[in-house]
Amino acid sequence: MTTNLMSGGQLVVAALRAHRVDMAFSVAGESYLEVLDALFDAPDIHLVTCRQEGGAAFMAEAYGKLTGKPGVLLVTRGPGACNASIGIHTAFQDSTPMVVLVGQVARHQLDREAFQEVDFRRMFSPLAKWVAQIDMAERVPELINQAFQIAVSGRPGPVVLALPEDMLRDRCAAAVAGPYRAVRAHPGAADLGELHRLLAAAERPMMLVGGSGWSDLACRDIAGFAQANDLPVCCSFRRQDIIDNRLPCFVGDLGTGASPALVARFKQVDLLLAVGARIGEITSQSYSLLGIPEPGKVLVHVHASAEELGRVFRPTLAIQSGMPEFASAAAALPPVTSLRWSSWRVAARAEYEAGLVPSPSPKGGLLDLGEIMGWLRDRLPDDAIVTSDAGNFSGWPNRFLQYRRPGRQLGPTSGAMGYGVPAAVAAKLVHPDRLVVGFCGDGGFMMTGQELATAGLEGMGPIILVFNNTMYGTIRMHQERRFPGRVVGTALKNPDFLALARAYEVFGASVTRTAEFVPAFEEAASRSQAAIIELKMDPEMITTRATLSDIRRQAAERQTERVEA
Ligand SMILES: Cc1ncc(C[n+]2csc(CCOP(=O)(O)OP(=O)(O)O)c2C)c(N)n1
Numbered sequence: 001m002t003t004n005l006m007s008g009g010q011l012v013v014a015a016l017r018a019h020r021v022d023m024a025f026s027v028a029g030e031s032y033l034e035v036l037d038a039l040f041d042a043p044d045i046h047l048v049t050c051r052q053e054g055g056a057a058f059m060a061e062a063y064g065k066l067t068g069k070p071g072v073l074l075v076t077r078g079p080g081a082c083n084a085s086i087g088i089h090t091a092f093q094d095s096t097p098m099v100v101l102v103g104q105v106a107r108h109q110l111d112r113e114a115f116q117e118v119d120f121r122r123m124f125s126p127l128a129k130w131v132a133q134i135d136m137a138e139r140v141p142e143l144i145n146q147a148f149q150i151a152v153s154g155r156p157g158p159v160v161l162a163l164p165e166d167m168l169r170d171r172c173a174a175a176v177a178g179p180y181r182a183v184r185a186h187p188g189a190a191d192l193g194e195l196h197r198l199l200a201a202a203e204r205p206m207m208l209v210g211g212s213g214w215s216d217l218a219c220r221d222i223a224g225f226a227q228a229n230d231l232p233v234c235c236s237f238r239r240q241d242i243i244d245n246r247l248p249c250f251v252g253d254l255g256t257g258a259s260p261a262l263v264a265r266f267k268q269v270d271l272l273l274a275v276g277a278r279i280g281e282i283t284s285q286s287y288s289l290l291g292i293p294e295p296g297k298v299l300v301h302v303h304a305s306a307e308e309l310g311r312v313f314r315p316t317l318a319i320q321s322g323m324p325e326f327a328s329a330a331a332a333l334p335p336v337t338s339l340r341w342s343s344w345r346v347a348a349r350a351e352y353e354a355g356l357v358p359s360p361s362p363k364g365g366l367l368d369l370g371e372i373m374g375w376l377r378d379r380l381p382d383d384a385i386v387t388s389d390a391g392n393f394s395g396w397p398n399r400f401l402q403y404r405r406p407g408r409q410l411g412p413t414s415g416a417m418g419y420g421v422p423a424a425v426a427a428k429l430v431h432p433d434r435l436v437v438g439f440c441g442d443g444g445f446m447m448t449g450q451e452l453a454t455a456g457l458e459g460m461g462p463i464i465l466v467f468n469n470t471m472y473g474t475i476r477m478h479q480e481r482r483f484p485g486r487v488v489g490t491a492l493k494n495p496d497f498l499a500l501a502r503a504y505e506v507f508g509a510s511v512t513r514t515a516e517f518v519p520a521f522e523e524a525a526s527r528s529q530a531a532i533i534e535l536k537m538d539p540e541m542i543t544t545r546a547t548l549s550d551i552r553r554q555a556a557e558r559q560t561e562r563v564e565a
Pocket residue numbers: 389390391392393394415416417418440441442443444445467469471472473474475
C-alpha cells in the first residue's frame with residue numbers, strides 16, 4: 001500500500017511537472033533536500049545550479065520575462081530568501097510571472113525563531129503577489145496550482161510558497177493537477193467602439209506600449225493597428241522590444257535617458273493610448289508628463305489589472321484586457337479614416353532618427369561608443385537577445401540599438417543592478433542557438449558576475465560587455481548635479497577583467513580604442529562559451545548626451561543663479 005504514497009517533496013516536483021516546468025533555478029539548501037532528491041528523478045526539469053540566490057532569482061525572472069511562463073526558483077530559508085529578494089522585487093515591479101519555493105523550518109519549531117526561520121508571509125507581503133505556506137503534504141497540488149494561476153493571471157507577478165521541511169518528508173496519496181491556464185480579460189465591443197470614436201476625434205495622438213504579457217503575435221497585432229492608423233508609438237522604460245523599432249511608427253522610448261524631443265512632443269499629445277504600461281515613475285518622467293489624477297489629455301488606458309486602471313491617472317476610457325486579447329481586437333478594428341496626424345507622426349519619427357546619430361565623443365575619448373552601438377545595431381541578428389543591467393551605461397544600448405521580435409530586450413524596470421549577467425545566462429539557457437549580449441556597468445557586473453561560473457557549469461554562455469568607467473557613474477552624475485565637485489562613495493577600483501575572464505576560462509578582451517571592438521566581438525561571437533569584453537571608457541562620457549564636465553558646469557551655473565537671485 002505504501003508504494004502509492006509520495007513525500008511532500010515528491011509531490012512538489014510532480015506538481016511542477018504537471019505545470020510543464022522545464023527549467024528551475026536554485027541554490028541548494030538542507031531545508032528542501034526532499035525536493036532536490038525528487039528532482040534527481042525528473043530529468044525533464046533542467047535544474048540550474050547557481051552561485052548566489054540574487055543571481056538565481058534574476059535568472060528565474062529573466063526566464064519568465066522571455067518565455068511568459070513562470071520562472072521557477074528554489075532557495076533555502078532565511079539567508080537564501082534574503083538573497084533572492086532582489087529578483088522577487090524585480091518580478092513584482094516588472095510584472096513577471098515567477099514561482100518561488102522557499103524551504104522553511106519544521107512546523108513544530110515555527111515561531112521560536114528557529115535556525116534561519118523567517119515569517120515569509122510578513123517578509124514578502126509587499127514584494128510578492130501572493131505568499132503562502134504549505135502545511136499539509138496533501139495540499140501541495142492545490143497550493144502549487146494556485147501559485148501558478150496567480151503568477152500568470154491578470155497582472156503577472158511573483159508568488160512565494162514556504163515549504164516546512166517536515167511537511168516535505170510527510171507521505172500521502174494526492175493527485176497533482178495542471179497545467180495552469182492564464183486568466184485574462186478581453187476588451188468589450190463597447191470599449192472598442194469608444195476607443196475608435198476617441199481616436200477619430202484626436203489631433204495629436206500617441207500610443208505608449210509597455211508592461212508584460214506580450215506574445216510575439218500580440219506585438220505584430222499592435223504594430224498592425226499602429227500602422228493602419230499611422231499612430232506614433234513609443235515604449236515604456238526597458239520595453240523597447242514590443243514594437244519593431246525600424247517601423248516608421250516607432251518614435252522612441254520613455255526611459256531614464258529619454259530623448260528631450262520625445263518628452264517635449266509627449267507634452268503636446270491630446271490623446272494617449274497607453275497599452276500595457278502602468279505609466280510608472282520612470283516612464284512618466286517623474287510623473288511630469290500627465291496630471292494626477294486628471295491627466296489633462298484624453299487617456300485611454302489598457303491594462304491587464306483592474307487595480308492599475310485609475311490608480312494614479314484617471315482614464316477617459318479604461319479597458320481591462322490581456323495584451324494578446326487587446327492587440328488582436330485592435331488589429332481587427334476598421335482604421336480611422338481621414339487621419340489628421342500624419343505629419344505629426346512623420347515629425348516624431350524624424351526626431352527619433354536624428355537621435356540615432358551620436359554626438360561626437362568628448363575630447364580625448366579613444367572609444368566612440370556611439371559608433372560601436374551603430375555597428376552593433378546592424379550586426380545583431382533579428383532574434384538576438386539583449387540583456388541590460390541598471391546604470392548610466394544602459395543609455396547607449398537603449399538609445400542606439402533597435403529592438404524587435406523575436407529578438408528581445410530583457411532589462412529590470414525595477415532598476416536593480418546585477419541583472420545583466422544572470423539574465424543573459426538564463427536567456428542563453430532558453431535559446432542556446434541565439435546570440436545573447438549582456439550590457440553591464442563595472443558596478444553591476446561585480447554584483448552578480450560570478451554567475452559566469454553557472455554558465456561554465458552549463459557549458460555555454462553569453463557575451464558580456466562591461467562598460468568600465470571605474471565608478472558608480474549614475475550616482476556620480478547625480479552627485480555632480482546636486483553637490484558639484486563633492487565626490488564621495490562612488491569611485492571604484494576594479495579587478496583586472498582580462499584576468500577574471502581567464503579565471504572563469506572564458507574569452508576575454510579589453511577594448512580601449514573603437515577599432516578594437518569589432519574583432520573582439522566577432523571572436524566572442526564565434527565561440528559557444530561565455531565572453532567578457534571590457535570597454536574602457538573615458539569617465540567623462542557620463543551619458544549619451546552629456547559629459548561630466550557639462551553636468552558640473554550646469555550645476556555650478558544653477559548655483560550662481562540661485563545666489564544672484
Ligand atoms: C542593487 C542596487 N544597488 C544600488 C543601486 C543604486 N544605483 C543605481 S545606478 C548605480 C551605479 C551603477 O554603476 P555601474 O554599474 O558601474 O554603471 P554606470 O552608472 O557607471 O554606467 C547605483 C549604485 C541600484 N539601482 N541597485
